Amino acid sequence: MRILMTTALAAAVSAASLSGANAQDKELTLCWAAWDPANALVELSKDFTAKTGIGMNFEFVPWTSFADRMLNELNSGGKLCDLMIGDSQWIGGGATYGHYVKLNDFFEKEGISMDDFLPATVNAYSTWPKGTPNYYALPAMGDALGWVYRKDWFERPEIQEAFKAEHGRDLGVPKNWTELREIAQFFQGREIDGKKVYGAAIYTERGSEGITMGVTAALYPWGFKYENTPGKYDMEGAVNSPEAVEALEFYKSMYETATPPGHSDAYMVANLDAYKSGQVAMQMNWFAFFPGIAKDEAVGGDVSGFFANPSQNVEGSTLGGQGISVVSYSDKQEEALEYIKWFAQPDVQAKWWALGGYSCHVAVAGADDFAESTPFAGEFLKAMGSVKDFWQEPIYAELLQAMQKRVHDYVVADQGTAQEALDKLIEDWTISFEDDGKL
Amino acid sequence: MTDQTIQRIASDTPNVAPGFVQRVRGLSDRAVAWLFIGPTLAILLAINIFPLIWTVYLSFTNYRANQPGREVKWVGTRNYERLLGSEDIWGYLQATAHFVVWTMVLQVLIGFGLALLINRNFRGASFWTTLILIPMMLSPAVVGTFWTYIYQPQTGIFSYIIDFFAGTGAIDMIGSVTLAPWAIIIVDTWMWAPYIMLLCLAGLRSIPDYLYEAAEIDRANALQKFWYITLPRVLPFLMLAVLFRGIENFKMFDMVVELTSGGPGSTTELASINLKREAFEKWRTGFSSAFAIILFVTVFGLGNIYVKALNKVKS
CATH class of the missing domain: 1.10.3720.10 (MetI-like)
Structure with a gap:
C-alpha cells in the first residue's frame, strides 16, 4: 500500500512539474513595428508571462519595412507570428484573405464588449467590412497624426514681438493650416541662440507611406473624400475636388517654403531627429512618439508643446494606430486568444497607458482625468474625434503606392500640377479597383 | 569512357557492390554522360527554365500571389499593352x-x-x-x-x-x-x-x-x-x-x-x-x-x- 501511495504521489508530483514546465515552455511571438510603444508593450507583457507562465517573444520591424516584411509573412501563410499588431489598413486584407481569426465568438464567450472601446478605434482597427459588427482585431494602440512645437521659442518675448509685427497677431498654437504655414515660414531661416533654424518637419518619405500620411493630414481638414458615395468607388469629383487640389498645393508650399534643406525623404525618425536636434520649430508626427518627446532630455518638459492637426474647412486628422489580431496560421491560437483576453482588461489597459501605449479602452481614455494626465492626452482625444483613415481595402498597398508616387512627383519633384496629380491618381485607383472586380 | 576504364575505376574503388560494375559496364558512353549531367540539368530546369516558362504564362493572366483563392483569368496581351x-x-x-x-x-x-x-x-x-x-x-x-x-x-x-x-x-x-x-x-x-x-x-x-x-x-x-x-x-x-x-x-x-x-x-x-x-x-x-x-x-x-x-x- 505504501509503495502504491508513494508511486501515486511521485506520479502526481511529476505531472504537476511537467504541466508547470509545459506552461513555461509555451511561448507566443508577437509581431509589430519597432518603435517606442513596442518597448512599452515588452514591459507590459511581463505581467502576462508572470500570470500565465506563457513566455513572450517579439518580432519588431522598422516602420519603413514593416508592411513589406509582415504582409509577406501573412501572404505566405507563415507561422512566425502568433499575434499581429498590424496597421489599420491591413484589416481588409487580413479579413478577406483569411490571415486573421474572426474574434466575434471569442469576444462573446469571454464577455469582451466592443462598447468598452472608443468607437472610432473599433471602426478603424477591428471591423471588416467597415461599419459591420465583424471583428478581426481588438483595438490595441490608438494613434493619430499630431504636431509638436518648441513652446520655449514660442514664449520668448523677442520672438513674440517679431511675429506680432509681421502678422499682426499673437504667436501661439495655430488654429488652422493657414496659421500653421505662417508660423512655419516665420521660423524658416531665423537665427535662434546663434543657430539657423527652420519652420517645420513634415512627412515627405517616398518608399513606404510617409508622404501619403503627411499629405492626407492637409487633405482631410480641407474636406477630402475618397468617394462621393461610400462603397461605390466613385472617385471623380471627390479625390480631385477643388478643395483637394488646394490642399495639395498648400502642402507643396509648406514643403518648399518652410522645411529644412534636404527634407525630401523624411518620415517619423527624420522628423524626430530634426526636432530633437533643435533644427525646426515644429514637427508633424504620430502621437505614439509624444510620451518619448515629453521625457526627452533635450526637448522634454516645458520645452515642447503639443497640438492636434489644425482644421481648415473642417476638423480632420490622419489616423494611425493598430489593432491586435490572432494570426490564423498560428499553431498557438488558444494562447494568443488568452493574451488578447488579458490585454482587454481595464487594469491592464490602464498600465498600458501609464507605460506609454495609447489605450483605446473607455475606462482609460474616457476617464475624467485622462485629458489632464499628460500634456498631450487632451489633444489626442481631440484628434481621435475627427480621424480619417486611408483606404482599408484588401488591395490597400497598391492604392497606397499609387498615391505615394503621384503626390511625391508633384510635391517634392515639382512635376505637373496638383490637379494632374490627383487626376492621375484616380486613373491609377480606377485600374486597381477594376482589376480587383470592384468596378 | 571505355569498358576497361570503368572496370579499372570500379576495381580501384573499395566496397563497390558486385552488381554495380556490371550495371555500369552495360551502359553506353552516352548513357554515362547523361548520368553525370542529368542532375545538373534537372536542377537547371527546376530553378531556371521552369520559372521562366511559368513567368511567361503568368504574364498573360491577372494572377496575384497574395490572393491564392482568386480565380486566375487569362487576360491575353492586356498586361503588355x-x-x-x-x-x-x-x-x-x-x-x-x-x-x-x-x-x-x-x-x-x-x-x-x-x-x-x-x-x-x-x-x-x-x-x-x-x-x-x-x-x-x-x-x-x-x-x-x-x-x-x-x-x-x-x-x-x-x-x-x-x-x-x-x-x-x-x-x-x-x-x-x-x-x-x-x-x-x-x-x-x-x-x-x-x-x-x-x-x-x-x-x-x-x-x-x-x-x-x-x-x-x-x-x-x-x-x-x-x-x-x-x-x-x-x-x-x-x-x-x-x-x-x-x-x-x-x-x-x-x-x-x-x-x-x-x-x-x-x-x-x-x-x-x-x-x-x-x-x-x-x-x-x-x-x-x-x-x-x-x-x-x-x-x-x-x-x-x-x-x-x-x-x-x-x-
Missing part, C-alpha cells in the same frame, strides 16, 4: 538607360585611367591598389546608406566640398530632380570603377614587353603605342568588364533604394525598383511578370549583340 502604353514605365526605362550609360562611360574612363596609373609600378602601388579596391568590397546597401549622410546638404562632406570650391551654398543632391540621377551615378562609379580598373590591369599586365620594345625600335610615340598596342590588347578585358557591369546596373536595386528610394518623385526609380514595387508591394503578379519578361528580353537581346561584338574584337 498597359506596360508599353504607360508613360510611367517608359520613364523608369529612361531613368535606367541614363544610369547604365553614364555609369559605364564614367567607370570605363576612370577605371582604365586608374589601371594605367597603377600599372606604372611606382613605389606603394600595391598599397594604393588595395585602397582603391575597398569600395567594391562593401555592401551596396551600406554604401547607399552612408552616402545619404555624405550628401546631406547641411552636414554632409560632399555639399561642404562643393561649396568650399565653387561657392554654391548647400546643395541637395538627393532632393533635387536635376541632381538626384547624378547622385546615384557618382556613388555607383565610386564603388565600381575599381572593378573595371582590376580587369584592365589584368589586361595591361598580359601585354608582353617585347611589343613595346619593337614599337620603340620603330620609333612609335606614346600615343601610337597606346593606340596600336595597349588599347587593342586591353579592349577584350574592358568589354568584358562593361558587359558584367552593364548587366548588373540594368538590375540595380539595393544601393539606389537606400540612397533615394527612387525619388524625388520617380526621378531615380529604376526599372528593377519599380518591378519590385509592382510584384511585392502592389502584388500585381501578372503585370509584373510581363514587365520582367520585357526586361529579360531587353537584357538578353542587348547582351547577345554585345557578346557578338566582343567575339569580333577578340578574333
Whole structure:
C-alpha cells in the first residue's frame, strides 16, 4: 500500500512539474513595428508571462519595412507570428484573405464588449467590412497624426514681438493650416541662440507611406473624400475636388517654403531627429512618439508643446494606430486568444497607458482625468474625434503606392500640377479597383 | 569512357557492390554522360527554365500571389499593352538607360585611367591598389546608406566640398530632380570603377614587353603605342568588364533604394525598383511578370549583340 501511495504521489508530483514546465515552455511571438510603444508593450507583457507562465517573444520591424516584411509573412501563410499588431489598413486584407481569426465568438464567450472601446478605434482597427459588427482585431494602440512645437521659442518675448509685427497677431498654437504655414515660414531661416533654424518637419518619405500620411493630414481638414458615395468607388469629383487640389498645393508650399534643406525623404525618425536636434520649430508626427518627446532630455518638459492637426474647412486628422489580431496560421491560437483576453482588461489597459501605449479602452481614455494626465492626452482625444483613415481595402498597398508616387512627383519633384496629380491618381485607383472586380 | 576504364575505376574503388560494375559496364558512353549531367540539368530546369516558362504564362493572366483563392483569368496581351502604353514605365526605362550609360562611360574612363596609373609600378602601388579596391568590397546597401549622410546638404562632406570650391551654398543632391540621377551615378562609379580598373590591369599586365620594345625600335610615340598596342590588347578585358557591369546596373536595386528610394518623385526609380514595387508591394503578379519578361528580353537581346561584338574584337 505504501509503495502504491508513494508511486501515486511521485506520479502526481511529476505531472504537476511537467504541466508547470509545459506552461513555461509555451511561448507566443508577437509581431509589430519597432518603435517606442513596442518597448512599452515588452514591459507590459511581463505581467502576462508572470500570470500565465506563457513566455513572450517579439518580432519588431522598422516602420519603413514593416508592411513589406509582415504582409509577406501573412501572404505566405507563415507561422512566425502568433499575434499581429498590424496597421489599420491591413484589416481588409487580413479579413478577406483569411490571415486573421474572426474574434466575434471569442469576444462573446469571454464577455469582451466592443462598447468598452472608443468607437472610432473599433471602426478603424477591428471591423471588416467597415461599419459591420465583424471583428478581426481588438483595438490595441490608438494613434493619430499630431504636431509638436518648441513652446520655449514660442514664449520668448523677442520672438513674440517679431511675429506680432509681421502678422499682426499673437504667436501661439495655430488654429488652422493657414496659421500653421505662417508660423512655419516665420521660423524658416531665423537665427535662434546663434543657430539657423527652420519652420517645420513634415512627412515627405517616398518608399513606404510617409508622404501619403503627411499629405492626407492637409487633405482631410480641407474636406477630402475618397468617394462621393461610400462603397461605390466613385472617385471623380471627390479625390480631385477643388478643395483637394488646394490642399495639395498648400502642402507643396509648406514643403518648399518652410522645411529644412534636404527634407525630401523624411518620415517619423527624420522628423524626430530634426526636432530633437533643435533644427525646426515644429514637427508633424504620430502621437505614439509624444510620451518619448515629453521625457526627452533635450526637448522634454516645458520645452515642447503639443497640438492636434489644425482644421481648415473642417476638423480632420490622419489616423494611425493598430489593432491586435490572432494570426490564423498560428499553431498557438488558444494562447494568443488568452493574451488578447488579458490585454482587454481595464487594469491592464490602464498600465498600458501609464507605460506609454495609447489605450483605446473607455475606462482609460474616457476617464475624467485622462485629458489632464499628460500634456498631450487632451489633444489626442481631440484628434481621435475627427480621424480619417486611408483606404482599408484588401488591395490597400497598391492604392497606397499609387498615391505615394503621384503626390511625391508633384510635391517634392515639382512635376505637373496638383490637379494632374490627383487626376492621375484616380486613373491609377480606377485600374486597381477594376482589376480587383470592384468596378 | 571505355569498358576497361570503368572496370579499372570500379576495381580501384573499395566496397563497390558486385552488381554495380556490371550495371555500369552495360551502359553506353552516352548513357554515362547523361548520368553525370542529368542532375545538373534537372536542377537547371527546376530553378531556371521552369520559372521562366511559368513567368511567361503568368504574364498573360491577372494572377496575384497574395490572393491564392482568386480565380486566375487569362487576360491575353492586356498586361503588355498597359506596360508599353504607360508613360510611367517608359520613364523608369529612361531613368535606367541614363544610369547604365553614364555609369559605364564614367567607370570605363576612370577605371582604365586608374589601371594605367597603377600599372606604372611606382613605389606603394600595391598599397594604393588595395585602397582603391575597398569600395567594391562593401555592401551596396551600406554604401547607399552612408552616402545619404555624405550628401546631406547641411552636414554632409560632399555639399561642404562643393561649396568650399565653387561657392554654391548647400546643395541637395538627393532632393533635387536635376541632381538626384547624378547622385546615384557618382556613388555607383565610386564603388565600381575599381572593378573595371582590376580587369584592365589584368589586361595591361598580359601585354608582353617585347611589343613595346619593337614599337620603340620603330620609333612609335606614346600615343601610337597606346593606340596600336595597349588599347587593342586591353579592349577584350574592358568589354568584358562593361558587359558584367552593364548587366548588373540594368538590375540595380539595393544601393539606389537606400540612397533615394527612387525619388524625388520617380526621378531615380529604376526599372528593377519599380518591378519590385509592382510584384511585392502592389502584388500585381501578372503585370509584373510581363514587365520582367520585357526586361529579360531587353537584357538578353542587348547582351547577345554585345557578346557578338566582343567575339569580333577578340578574333
